[in-house]
């Protein structure tokens with residue numbers, strides 16, 4: 001894109017200030033900025049002017065969950081079916097590690113966080129250890145796909161290489177980068193993070209499948225015989241990955257996606273809950289849950305919306321390919337965004353100062369034809385690390401890890 005075209009594009013979206021320092025830049029930086037302007041989708045930024053407009057929901061009704069007693073009664077069969085799929089190489093694991101982890105407040109990728117007390121043990125290491133459980137049980141390695149973003153790719157790949165992938169064979173690990181989106185102030189104006197660079201933020205975890213596909217890894221996965229992707233968050237250090245019982249249950253129930261869920265600890269707990277929306281599987285976020293839904297009961301008299309998602313899903317690849325062209329809703333999220341101030345100096349804000357724009361994986365559930373919510377025991381499988389202290393923190397995760405026999 002040349003300068004004239006860039007000016008025209010910026011004028012169309014009211015972003016002319018992006019060229020404020022253009023004349024000060026060297027030729028390479030000028031070229032890089034023009035390319036960035038060319039590649040940035042500015043049509044989404046208008047959403048900043050209407051940030052509270054959550055995508056509207058349809059008619060919500062309960063989606064029955066497979067609860068622990070049913071899982072226990074069928075465990076042998078589920079395990080056999082799931083293990084067979086894992087042994088045959090039909091399950092790939094996808095680690096979503098492109099987020100910025102701003103709440104944890106570390107400059108490094110979240111997976112590099114050392115949660116050890118008496119010895120080093122990193123978040124990535126916990127996840128590899130968990131993955132090794134199924135490798136040992138199935139006596140077969142699984143392909144592990146790791147999503148990073150341009151902000152943390154080099155640090156992530158460098159760290160894992162230096163640590164020799166915590167013993168996992170390198171040929172089974174495949175990295176891919178997610179896309180970025182511009183980040184703006186509260187008026188939808190794009191921040192500059194350098195004189196020749198607009199501020200960007202990873203575009204949410206909902207873009208994982210498109211990014212994996214663009215990186216050429218879907219074709220490879222299919223060549224290797226993978227039929228299911230188990231996607232999981234970087235920050236739940238207790239989660240079971242490619243859990244054979246979960247895999248087997250999803251296959252036996254003939255569902256396009258399985259979703260691990262925990263029983264809510266209180267009706268107003270801040271987790272998204274599984275439901276049907278206009279008859280299709282969906283997730284209602286806690287802030288969308290009306291009092292009526294919160295107090296609704298199912299036919300057994302239990303709370304009808306009682307199972308929260310923990311970002312561990314098993315997707316059928318064929319179904320993912322079917323929905324890949326469907327658009328996901330855009331979420332406008334308040335964030336701390338480093339920016340150049342009036343004097344051209346970099347500021348790292350202590351408080352949120354603008355918006356990033358994201359697609360979320362939870363919205364993909366609504367595109368699926370069927371979904372199995374699969375209950376897991378919270379104390380055994382859910383130890384998210386979002387903050388340093390308090391709820392969902394390094395502190396709380398340490399306690400849970402220790403309770404599960406991990407020496408820290």
Ligand code: UTP
Nearest residue numbers: 096097098099100101102103202204205233234
């Ligand atoms: P979070 O919602 O916790 O976001 O991500 P975050 O960016 O990591 O953390 P905060 O909000 O800034 O503190 C849930 C999961 O989705 C991944 C994260 O890495 C984590 O595994 N994620 C999130 C991505 O892979 N890409 C994104 O753009 C956002």
